[in-house]
């Protein structure tokens with residue numbers, strides 16, 4: 001998995017930072033990309049990346065402030081401009097109201113989509129998605145309006161089968177290998193083959209937590225517990241905690257405190273106020289690193305591998 005930031009600014013676009021959008025690229029794991037928030041001009045930012053819009057199969061919205069959702073109607077419409085056999089359905093998760101916002105925008109602009117949107121409006125904490133390989137949990141943060149954080153959990157996968165060891169032990173290559181891989185004890189030619197002797201340790205899945213706008217809150221610590229990566233907003237520098245509280249946001253230090261309390265590995269900060277440019281960004285990095293060393297302030301189009 002990789003994470004790529006399409007917008008890292010707070011409130012409104014600036015010359016150096018677009019409004020919020022984050023792509024969680026899961027191409028190796030499930031040939032999909034999940035988008036978290038979709039600020040205005042997210043689709044323009046996507047043009048500067050390798051991301052194909054049809055690969056975006058899920059969008060998770062944290063809250064209904066404009067800098068997190070104004071890119072939706074445009075992106076969803078443009079996603080429809082591709083040949084009909086490339087149209088893939090899309091799941092859209094977010095607070096109650098997101099369906100009305102999207103459908104109204106599409107209806108009034110006369111936009112018709114070549115694919116289906118499945119809306120999942122969320123009004124409480126809990127598990128919102130699960131399949132064979134991933135789970136997604138959400139919980140309520142502490143912002144000025146209803147705002148969600150998301151915890152994406154990759155399930156552990158069965159370890160590698162040691163095929164050579166099996167062959168040497170006398171099991172001919174074939175369907176019995178599959179049974180052992182599934183965890184069944186196999187008898188062959190008077191011998192017993194136990195999966196635990198031939199399958200390596202489980203591959204531990206990654207945990208990625210992406211939060212919407214929030215004051216420092218225990219919910220954030222729970223959502224980020226032992227995560228490989230936490231993406232946390234840091235709208236203000238450490239000395240502006242009063243301002244952060246008044247506007248429902250966090251400082252660099254508060255975000256780093258959450259990362260430390262939750263025992264996360266990597267912290268990436270986003271939603272940076274436009275007042276911080278040039279060397280001032282370095283100050284933000286230093287403030288956060290003083291609390292949680294493995295921290296970085298993301299910039300637009302920045303990408304890194306998770307774990």
Ligand SMILES: [Zn+2]
Nearest residue numbers: 063065143213
């Ligand atoms: Zn907000």
